[in-house]
Amino acid sequence: xxxxxxxxxxTSNIYLMDVEAPRIAKSCLPGxxxxxxxxEVGERIPLTICDxxxxxxxxxxVFQVIGASTEKMSALKEGDSFRDFTGPLGMASxxxxxxxxxxxxxxxxxxxxxxxxxxxxxxxxxxxxNGVSCDVIVGAKNKELLILENEMKAVAGxxxxxxxxxxxxxxxxxxxxxxxLVNNQGNKxxxxxxxGPMIMMKFVCLLTKELGIKTIVSLNPVMVDGTGMCGACRxxxxxxxxxxxxxxxxxxxxxxxxxxAMKRQQMYKSEEGRALLRLREGDTHKGHKGKGCGxxx
Amino acid sequence: xxxxxxxxxxxxxxxxxxxxxxEVCLGYNMEEAMEEASRCLKCNNAQCVKGCPVGINIPEFVxxxxxxxxxxxxxxxxxxxxxxxxxxxxxxxxxxCEGKCIRGIKGEAISIGKLxxxxxxxxxxxxxxxxxxxxxxGKKVAVIGSGPAGLxxxxxxxKLGYEVTIxxxxxxxxxxxxxxxxxxxxxxxTVVQHEIExxxxxxxxxxxxxxxxxxxxxxxxxxxxxxxxxxxxSGAGLPRFMGIPGENANGVFSANEYLTRNNLMKAFREDxxxxxxxGKKVAVxxxGNVAMDAARTALRLGAEVHIIYRRSEEELPARVEEVHxxxxxxxxxxxxxxxxxxxxxxxxxxKGMKLIKMELGEPDASGRxxxxxxxxxxxxxxxxxxxxxxxTSPNPLISSTTxxxxxxxxxCIVAEEVNGKTTKEGVYAGGDAVTGxxxxxxxxxxxxxxxxxxxxYLSSK
Ligand SMILES: Cc1cc2nc3c(=O)[nH]c(=O)nc-3n(C[C@H](O)[C@H](O)[C@H](O)COP(=O)(O)OP(=O)(O)OC[C@H]3O[C@@H](n4cnc5c(N)ncnc54)[C@H](O)[C@@H]3O)c2cc1C
Ligand code: SF4
Ligand code: FES
Numbered sequence: 001x002x003x004x005x006x007x008x009x010x011t012s013n014i015y016l017m018d019v020e021a022p023r024i025a026k027s028c029l030p031g032x033x034x035x036x037x038x039x040e041v042g043e044r045i046p047l048t049i050c051d052x053x054x055x056x057x058x059x060x061x062v063f064q065v066i067g068a069s070t071e072k073m074s075a076l077k078e079g080d081s082f083r084d085f086t087g088p089l090g091m092a093s094x095x096x097x098x099x100x101x102x103x104x105x106x107x108x109x110x111x112x113x114x115x116x117x118x119x120x121x122x123x124x125x126x127x128x129x130n131g132v133s134c135d136v137i138v139g140a141k142n143k144e145l146l147i148l149e150n151e152m153k154a155v156a157g158x159x160x161x162x163x164x165x166x167x168x169x170x171x172x173x174x175x176x177x178x179x180x181l182v183n184n185q186g187n188k189x190x191x192x193x194x195x196g197p198m199i200m201m202k203f204v205c206l207l208t209k210e211l212g213i214k215t216i217v218s219l220n221p222v223m224v225d226g227t228g229m230c231g232a233c234r235x236x237x238x239x240x241x242x243x244x245x246x247x248x249x250x251x252x253x254x255x256x257x258x259x260x261a262m263k264r265q266q267m268y269k270s271e272e273g274r275a276l277l278r279l280r281e282g283d284t285h286k287g288h289k290g291k292g293c294g295x296x297x
Numbered sequence: 298x299x300x301x302x303x304x305x306x307x308x309x310x311x312x313x314x315x316x317x318x319x320e321v322c323l324g325y326n327m328e329e330a331m332e333e334a335s336r337c338l339k340c341n342n343a344q345c346v347k348g349c350p351v352g353i354n355i356p357e358f359v360x361x362x363x364x365x366x367x368x369x370x371x372x373x374x375x376x377x378x379x380x381x382x383x384x385x386x387x388x389x390x391x392x393x394c395e396g397k398c399i400r401g402i403k404g405e406a407i408s409i410g411k412l413x414x415x416x417x418x419x420x421x422x423x424x425x426x427x428x429x430x431x432x433x434x435g436k437k438v439a440v441i442g443s444g445p446a447g448l449x450x451x452x453x454x455x456k457l458g459y460e461v462t463i464x465x466x467x468x469x470x471x472x473x474x475x476x477x478x479x480x481x482x483x484x485x486x487t488v489v490q491h492e493i494e495x496x497x498x499x500x501x502x503x504x505x506x507x508x509x510x511x512x513x514x515x516x517x518x519x520x521x522x523x524x525x526x527x528x529x530x531s532g533a534g535l536p537r538f539m540g541i542p543g544e545n546a547n548g549v550f551s552a553n554e555y556l557t558r559n560n561l562m563k564a565f566r567e568d569x570x571x572x573x574x575x576g577k578k579v580a581v582x583x584x585g586n587v588a589m590d591a592a593r594t595a596l597r598l599g600a601e602v603h604i605i606y607r608r609s610e611e612e613l614p615a616r617v618e619e620v621h622x623x624x625x626x627x628x629x630x631x632x633x634x635x636x637x638x639x640x641x642x643x644x645x646x647x648k649g650m651k652l653i654k655m656e657l658g659e660p661d662a663s664g665r666x667x668x669x670x671x672x673x674x675x676x677x678x679x680x681x682x683x684x685x686x687x688x689t690s691p692n693p694l695i696s697s698t699t700x701x702x703x704x705x706x707x708x709c710i711v712a713e714e715v716n717g718k719t720t721k722e723g724v725y726a727g728g729d730a731v732t733g734x735x736x737x738x739x740x741x742x743x744x745x746x747x748x749x750x751x752x753x754y755l756s757s758k
Contacts, residue, residue: 023512037468041569043562044468069570084468086506224562224571227466227508228692229476229534230554236545241538246694260545263645267547268572 002036002085005058007078010147013065014115015074016050022057024049024087030123031093031218031250034059035226036073037084043069046223046245048119048195049088059087062118062147089226090249093123093193094216100130108134109181109189109213110156111174111204113196114141117148119218120195125155133157135187137177139196143168174200175207182211189213194253198265202258209254217253219244221264235261301404304333306411311625315596318480318565321622322386325408327365330415334363337407340399345409348397350742353377355394355409362412371420374413379449379496380741382421382488383474385414388738389616421491427452429500434458436755439524440501441509441695444472445737446530446728448496449744450751454528455499457752462524464507469561472532473729474737476561477553479590481597482619485560510694515702519723525758526723526751529710530744531695533729537687539582543639544685548574548647552583552591552686559594576600576682580650582636583686584608589619591684592628600682602628607635607655607668633657633668637675639683649679691730699724709733716750717743725750 006018024034033048051060065071076082095103108127112120117138127134136156140146142165153159161169162177170177174196181187192215194204201217208215221244224230228246235244238255242248298304307323308314314321325333337359345355354373361370374381390396390410398406436459440451443465451461469475474489483489497503509515509531518524536551538544555573558564562571575598581591584606592602604623606613609632613620624630633655640649654674657666696704703711703720710719710726717725727743729735 023507027512041563043570072570084506086466086468086508086512088511089508224554224557225467225476227534228694229536230557231536231538231551232554234538234545241540241545246692260645263547264545266645267574 001081001083003081004076004078007076007080009074010062011145013074014062014145014147015065016060016062016118017076018053018058018060019082019085020057021059021085021087024059024085025052025054025057028052028059028088029092029096030126031096031119032088032090033226033249034061034085034087035089035223036061036082038069038073038076039083042072042083044084044224044226045069045073046089046220046226048218048220048249049122050118051122051125059085062115064115086226090245091247093250095123095127100132103127103130103132106132106190107188108132109178109187109192110134110136111139111178111192111194111196111200112136113139113174113194113200114145115147116196116200116218117146117152120193121148121152121155123193124152128155135181135189136160137162137174137181139163139174139177139200140168141165173203175203178204178207178211182213191216193217198258198262201253201256202262205253205256205258215253216250217256218249219251219256219261220249221261222267235264298332300336303405303408304329304336306408311622311627314481315626318597320484321481322411324418325411325415327367327419330362330412331365333408333412334359336400337363338400344397344399345394345407348393348395349377350393350738351377351745353394353413358416359407359409359412362416367416367419368423368425370416371425374416378741379452379745380445380492380737381413382417383445383483383492384738384741385410385412385417386483386488387478387736389736391617393738418488421487427495427498429498430456430458432458433460433500436460436526437462437524438526438528438751438755439464439518439522440528440530441515442466442472442530442532442728442730443470443493443503444530444532444728444740445474446532446730446740446744446747447472447528448493449741450528450530450727450748451501451744452496452499453745453748454751455496455501457748459751459755461500462502462504464509464513465503465505466508467561468505470503470505472530476557477587477590479556479560479594481593482590508694510698515695515699515721515724525755526725528717528744528747528751529695529719529724529726529730530728530740530747531692531730533689533691533709533734535690535692535708536685537689538685539636539687541636541638543641543647546639546641546647547645548576548681549639549683549685552581552587552684553689555591555684556587556594559598565598573598574682576680578680579603579682579684580605580636580678580680581684581686582606583688584613584615585686585688586615586619588684588686589615589623589628591686593623593626595682595684596626596628603678604628604630604632605634605636605650605652606630606632608666609633609657612665631678635668635670636683640677647681647683649677650683651675651677689734691733695730707733713750715746716753717747718750718754723754725754
């Protein structure tokens with residue numbers, strides 16, 4: 001059992017938890033993820049590590065309620081436990097293995113969207129701890145949905161906030177903020193690291209390709225085991241099949257087939273929707289899980 | 298009674314079982330088992346024993362069954378095998394013990410597997426439990442992976458007095474026995490769980506959710522966590538795909554994914570959260586045990602199922618019994634055909650498959666007749682789900698994170714056959730991780746040899 005030491009709702013539908021998982025806390029690096037399973041009947045849910053405390057042996061996760069399983073997870077309180085918590089999984093971010101003196105001379109731009117702010121945070125923090133300061137753009141739908149602002153402020157070089165509706169910070173999409181920094185303010189970046197919804201990463205990559213900035217993205221496809229055993233997480237990168245859980249989750253964004261990845265992400269959406277309905281409405285809703293789902297819906 | 302024929306074993310009716318996940322074969326009862334045992338000729342030069350990879354004293358245990366002394370029969374089997382309830386169900390007996398049976402020359406071989414299963418089930422139901430050794434020798438061994446290789450190795454070492462911890466990546470122990478082989482062939486809660494409990498009763502600790510190579514490395518286990526030796530039984534779990542167009546479409550799965558969702562995550566049960574797309578019309582590509590299991594699972598989830606295999610029936614690598622059961626249940630075999638493309642609709646979902654007919658050419662150097670395409674024989678099959686069952690290879694997670702552990706061209710860990718010794722001191726390996734995907738009994742044998750190898754190594758240190 002993996003005990004929850006702290007649980008809070010960051011904003012509507014987005015939750016943060018510190019979970020006791022000493023083995024993971026000891027060995028994890030930025031860019032890696034964990035798989036949580038709530039109870040005997042729960043799904044295996046991949047979540048990027050948002051922070052870690054090696055001394056306390058804890059891992060911080062941040063998640064948004066999107067299906068039945070995350071809804072059940074959101075009900076957990078301090079003192080409750082996850083039945084299973086596995087990791088760290090996947091490869092660490094590329095920069096972790098780079099020479100620090102080389103890194104220090106690099107201009108790095110992070111672009112975070114929505115809950116993607118959570119996985120960006122440990123990367124910016126790791127770099128700051130190693131003496132590298134980076135520019136960070138955080139995009140949210142509106143002020144309400146912005147998370148980890150103060151935490152990010154403490155570790156970022158320059159922090160730029162954008163909201164779709166202009167309720168806070170720059171009004172517009174993260175891509176417009178990138179254009180503003182590069183085209184108008186003349187900033188030069190050697191690498192951009194973009195983490196957020198698939199559609200955001202796709203548009204950031206289209207732009208940075210034009211601007212000639214190498215871009216790394218972190219993919220979150222459907223997963224089951226997270227150890228390379230099932231292939232559910234496969235994505236096309238540069239025309240090759242990669243398993244995001246072991247070869248990734250971070251890839252060269254200019255090589256990722258986002259359209260395919262977005263379609264694959266939808267595969268169980270109708271299934272998840274049904275499961276959520278069942279959870280909220282109890283047995284009155286008789287969805288036929290597994291059966292009769294012709295696949296094309 | 299016709300001595301030339303096996304005592305028939307009771308099975309669920311094919312029509313009924315095609316709609317449920319309960320075990321297909323119901324096994325012998327005492328009377329049937331004793332009758333079947335009486336067909337045994339008790340040969341002086343028993344060939345069956347030579348066919349069993351772990352050398353169970355078959356005539357001896359069959360003799361005990363005939364006499365009705367099942368406890369004694371269980372003791373005979375236990376000398377050689379740690380997982381008889383599993384092996385009795387899933388061993389390819391027709392090419393091992395039963396394939397060599399003298400009775401089988403004129404009539405049908407003795408049902409050795411069914412008798413073994415009967416003995417093991419009887420022992421379980423009658424509470425025969427293994428005993429924990431009184432003292433440990435203070436030496437610590439880590440076993441990576443809790444499949445048949447790991448469980449066997451851990452059990453044997455615990456009996457010798459070692460303190461053994463199994464590290465398992467998934468949340469449940471058992472390896473392929475829990476995530477791959479379906480419930481209707483190998484019941485999880487009764488049979489598999491019981492074998493795992495028995496290993497625990499010997500004093501073995503099992504730590505799940507530890508991915509060795511990620512959560513902790515082999516070098517750290519040896520240097521920081523104080524383990525004196527390691528056995529790697531991490532299996533061959535990495536699925537292969539064909540590399541044909543359309544393979545990443547929605548509705549295309551590896552057999553591992555499909556089976557894991559259904560077996561490990563229990564997607565077939567309404568009370569479990571993990572979803573599975575059952576499909577209405579499913580093609581399973583491949584002809585091995587894994588393909589049969591995927592096909593029969595899809596059938597039970599309500600689909601029309603086609604097995605697509607490029608050679609003929611004779612070459613099907615699956616066990617004869619599985620092919621027979623699949624046919625009885627209504628799986629359609631499209632033999633001598635090979636997919637060339639998966640047809641995808643505008644939303645990214647599978648809508649069909651392009652196939653080409655094959656014929657068997659001249660035997661090649663290995664004596665196998667290889668399939669060749671028949672020109673202009675392409676055709677299309679309408680489908681909504683495709684399951685790829687093309688084999689698996691060992692996962693590089695461990696080899697790539699362990700200094701000095703060599704692998705071969707096929708990504709398998711290099712280890713000596715007699716004792717599982719690898720190229721790294723103190724590290725032993727066996728099972729699918731060394732041989733590539735093979736069988737339960739061979740993995741078990743490798744686990745035994747690994748335990749012996751580790752015992753010799755630590756005794757001489
Ligand atoms: C669907 C299916 C049907 C089959 N049917 C039959 C049959 O009828 N008869 C038969 O004899 N054989 C059958 N086989 C083959 C048989 O199951 C395998 O040969 C056997 O299980 C191999 O045992 P193993 O212990 O080497 O590996 P596995 O059973 O694969 O166990 C390996 C374990 O190690 C764990 N692991 C892997 N990497 C790590 C890591 N880095 N850290 C920690 N743990 C790790 C895995 O999660 C797994 O639990 C079948 C296989 C499949 C997939
Ligand atoms: S273990 Fe397998 S080969 Fe050996 S006797 Fe039993 S069924 Fe036959
Ligand atoms: S999640 Fe199963 S292989 Fe990646």
